[in-house]
Amino acid sequence: RKEVEQDPGPFNVPEGATVAFNCTYSNSASQSFFWYRQDCRKEPKLLMSVYSSGNEDGRFTAQLNRASQYISLLIRDSKLSDSATYLCVVNGYGGSQGNLIFGKGTKLSVKP
Amino acid sequence: GAGVSQSPRYKVAKRGQDVALRCDPISGHVSLFWYQQALGQGPEFLTYFQNEAQLDKSGLPSDRFFAERPEGSVSTLKIQRTQQEDSAVYLCASSLGGGSGTGELFFGEGSRLTVL
Numbered sequence: 001r002k003e004v005e006q007d008p009g010p011f012n013v014p015e016g017a018t019v020a021f022n023c024t025y026s027n028s029a030s031q032s033f034f035w036y037r038q039d040c041r042k043e044p045k046l047l048m049s050v051y052s053s054g055n056e057d058g059r060f061t062a063q064l065n066r067a068s069q070y071i072s073l074l075i076r077d078s079k080l081s082d083s084a085t086y087l088c089v090v091n092g093y094g095g096s097q098g099n100l101i102f103g104k105g106t107k108l109s110v111k112p
Numbered sequence: 113g114a115g116v117s118q119s120p121r122y123k124v125a126k127r128g129q130d131v132a133l134r135c136d137p138i139s140g141h142v143s144l145f146w147y148q149q150a151l152g153q154g155p156e157f158l159t160y161f162q163n164e165a166q167l168d169k170s171g172l173p174s175d176r177f178f179a180e181r182p183e184g185s186v187s188t189l190k191i192q193r194t195q196q197e198d199s200a201v202y203l204c205a206s207s208l209g210g211g212s213g214t215g216e217l218f219f220g221e222g223s224r225l226t227v228l
Contacts, residue, residue, distance in 0.1 A: 004154075032215050034215040042221070043203060043219035043220060043221050043222060044155060044203075044217075044219050045219070046215065046216045046217070049214070049215055087154050087155075089215070091215070092157065092168075098160065098167075098168060098211050099145055099157045099160045099168060099171075099211070100145075100157070100215065100217060101157060102147070102154035102155045102156070102157075103154050104152075104153055104154045105153075105154045
């Protein structure tokens with residue numbers, strides 16, 4: 001089993017739609033959680049951190065359920081510019097002193 | 113520039129050749145990471161440095177892969193006797209503090225290796 005698993009995608013949605021991505025992680029000791037965005041043939045960039053209480057950044061909402069080892073990302077009012085691959089990321093066994101482990105990514109395509 | 117710089121951007125190697133990939137992290141960043149990203153996959157961790165110390169190399173797939181950061185800044189990832197399965201984008205990332213810290217790794221654009 002991979003350490004971080006994500007919805008396989010791709011998600012094809014119209015502009016204005018609400019879309020949700022899910023992710024599960026296997027290491028119960030993980031303390032830090034993130035969503036990264038990767039545009040086609042570009043490098044990954046941090047989208048947002050995920051906090052236990054849930055957090056929101058504009059149209060983006062991230063949720064964490066530690067008991068279920070589950071992370072989600074909700075995008076409201078999708079824009080064409082949201083089209084990208086969304087990577088679920090958790091810290092590795094070194095905690096904040098170690099590396100980050102990336103999921104395979106879920107591809108989102110927002111259509112006009 | 114102010115970002116992470118990698119070279120070469122593209123490399124085509126014949127099977128069996130050795131290759132060296134270079135990473136210039138953001139100035140002053142303590143931590144440096146190498147990841148391998150195959151087509152359609154997420155980045156897979158290879159190795160991690162804090163300053164010049166290689167703290168974790170558990171992700172290196174074989175002893176053909178070697179990384180160094182001798183002066184705690186520029187890093188080189190070397191792949192000996194390349195094989196077709198080594199074809200991937202090799203991403204370098206740096207972060208200001210020790211480890212992944214706040215979770216913000218700054219990635220370079222990657223070096224795309226194709227082994228024929």
